[in-house]
Amino acid sequence: MIDIDRYAAYYWLNRITRGNSALQELLKFRFGGAKEAWNAGVRGEIDYGSFMGEKYLDKTDPEALMRRSYAVMKNAEEKGIGVLCRDDDDYPELLREISASPALLFYEGRIEEINRCKSRLAVVGSRKCTYYGREMCTKLVSKLKNRNLCVVSGMARGIDAAAHKAALDSDIFTVAVLASGTDVVYPEENRGLYNKIKDSGVIISEQVPGTQPLKTYFPARNRIIAGIAEATFVVEAGASSGAQITANCALNEGRELLVMPHRIDSVEGAGCNDMIKDGAVCVTSHADILLSLGFDAEERRCEPYMLPEALDENQRKVLLFIKANRESDEETIAFETGIRSQEIKRALSALEIFGFIKKDTGEKYHDL
Amino acid sequence: MVSKITTFGLSGTRSFRVTVETDIAKGIPYFEIVGLGSETVRESRKRIKAAVSNCGFQLPPGRVTQNLAPADVRKTGTGFDLPMAAGLLKAGSDNGGSYERIGVIGELSLDGAVVPVRGVLPAVACGRSEGFTDFIVPDGNYEEACMCPDVNIYPAKDLKDAAVAMDLGPEAFREACRQRKKERSCIPDGGRDGEKGRLNRPDESADILDGKENTGHYDFADVYGQKGAKRALEIAAAGKHNLLMTGSPGCGKTLLAKCFAGILPDLSYEEFFEVMQVYSSCGLPDFSENRMKRPFRTIHHGITRSALLGGGKPVEIGEVSLAHCGVLFFDELSETPKTVLETLRQPIEDKKVFVNNYGTREILPADFILIGAANPCPCGNLYEDSGRCTCKPGDIARYASRVSGALLDRIDIKIAMKSVSGDKIGVSRDEPSAAIRERVIKAREVQRERYKGMGFAANGDIDNVSYVKACSLNAASRKILEKAADSMGFSVRSYEKIIKVARTIADLDGRDSVSSDDILESLSYRGEENASGGGLS
Structure with a gap:
């Protein structure tokens, strides 16, 4: 149940001030609250032309705008979608502080948890991610459990989805900030994820329910992701990537920027390496993340790999080769090791069955 | 007076017997043809009239009515010219009577010469199966007709030649046929001695090749790298896997x-005969020294549904039938409209294709190995080193789903290929196709032995009931398969495909039972399981 009149007033205020929060405060101050301002608007007491000068207030058909504001809130209520305004207690603390904080947030799920968490981490990265990016994201996020922190991301394909998934699997509270309305699932393939987040996390959007994801909404959505969290962790970003917009938002608001390093010839991770070069925190283990969020953590070193005894000659060779290169394909292994093609196929299948390696797009194999 | 002549009509690749009945009644001269003849058949009146008079015969005066029996089957093509002209002459002559003993087929030119027609081989084969032994065919179709064993073929040069031959008694006719055969001594008896005798029309073999593609000069030895793909193709050839x-x-x-065409075994005589009938129906019989090679047809994404499957009025032979007993190479599979691509499911499943022909259902043979090639994503570089692919994630998923799961289910072996970079090209040549072909032939023989009496030729053919019996697994391989099913999670259909392919691998390596190594290798050809059912690779 939401207070329709109150939120309709806030929505209307936001619209007639064209999102200018200072002007909203001024109107609220002048009339003694959002609802009062609305009532004044109904009575025709607001002179749109003269209040703070003509250019600030939207004076095109204020009555229609009021009707629309009411309809939006009514619709939200019917759909069971919650609404918060900046003045509410449950509104994310840190988000309130950013320069262009959204006046209203629509949400589905337990939004109050965001403020109750000890710390919030935004995890972002490319939609078209590499196996390395996806796996490391999963590994690092799942090591953050039992710390009472929450993971914020955008429910996009690739890294975002991996972050949400890892969080859900490790019982970490997770926040998905959408560029569409909270009731519009995009991309469709993440519907399962969407339902799970709605159940045990929270879905947030500044767009009114039913809004389709337009291109222009995504950068705006990214500022909310960065704005909610103390630190933003960029897992994988190419030279020009949406993740970099999020990273810039975080820096502009004075938040911590954590970045995972990539191979120097990696195209998918070029943006990450650049950010590290420019002074972002380089994340080589989950400890780096925890330390920058103010938790205690112990550094962990990489251990040399142990090959199990049960493997035969070819399997050992193939596994060692893949481990050394992190990923490889049959053709390359055949060329480098000189083993016959059918022997390699056997070894790869066996290693995959026993869970040492994993097959990815294009029959590339990765170690686990 | 009424005369009767036996001839054959063509529908698809199948011939049917037609009796040309000619009646001459007294009255004002008049010539009519009945019996559902198409435009070409009705036009033959003009050709017959000219040919008859140009050969020095007299057109019988009176009312001529010719009937093509059975009269309720639509007939098309020009092969009725000769029997109709002969019928006209015989009905007009004094001895009249029945000439149904001899099958006559051929088109006439205006000067009376007999011109080659399509579908002579199916006609002779059809006649033979109905008990006919004597045939008169156009001189130009002689070699083709001789592919059929145990028949007497008389090559007619012109109408006069044919009329004379028809009047010979059975013994004299056969003697004349033997005489003709002797004159062209290099014609193999029913094509049975295979590649030994080159037929005597070398100059025409070149342009006949637009029927079967000549891939003879492609050899695996000249392809650098791609060893894994070569192995997969070897298995596909050995087990008839798509x-x-x-x-x-x-x-x-x-x-x-x-190169794949070069590692396939030659056609068996029965297969050759079937393939020849298909190509004869299209007027593309192949007498070159490649005639025992399997057909190889390349099709591209622009193909229409009827060009692929056949059909139309009158029925045309589609690519799937032209690839009968051979290879259908489908390039750019995922660029093909779904409506066209999905029609492939039925011929793959049934090994024949059903097309509609004037309201009757025509069955055309379509037993081929499908070799498909596709790009993994719109730009094609998905499998290449990072950064080469410029596609959006959604586009990749959409692109992959263009080929339905149902079609992918019918493809046993799926491989992903990466381009070979210059520095990794080996210096040594790879194994030549001939060596691979030896192994394939051996493996095919093992399979033929195993499936004797079951109606299958190879592991790729066997249905989902027989494979359990044919491909028994030992304890070790069963265990490894179960473990794989656990960790990789695949469907029953994949399970079946894995076993079939493993069986072929064992056959290639000469093992009686399927070992765990075979299963392991087979697993690597399964591609990626996709929960939604679609998706390439």
């Missing part, structure tokens, strides 16, 4: 497919 290659443009998919 195969799909995905990889970037230029990684060698087309080249490998063309």
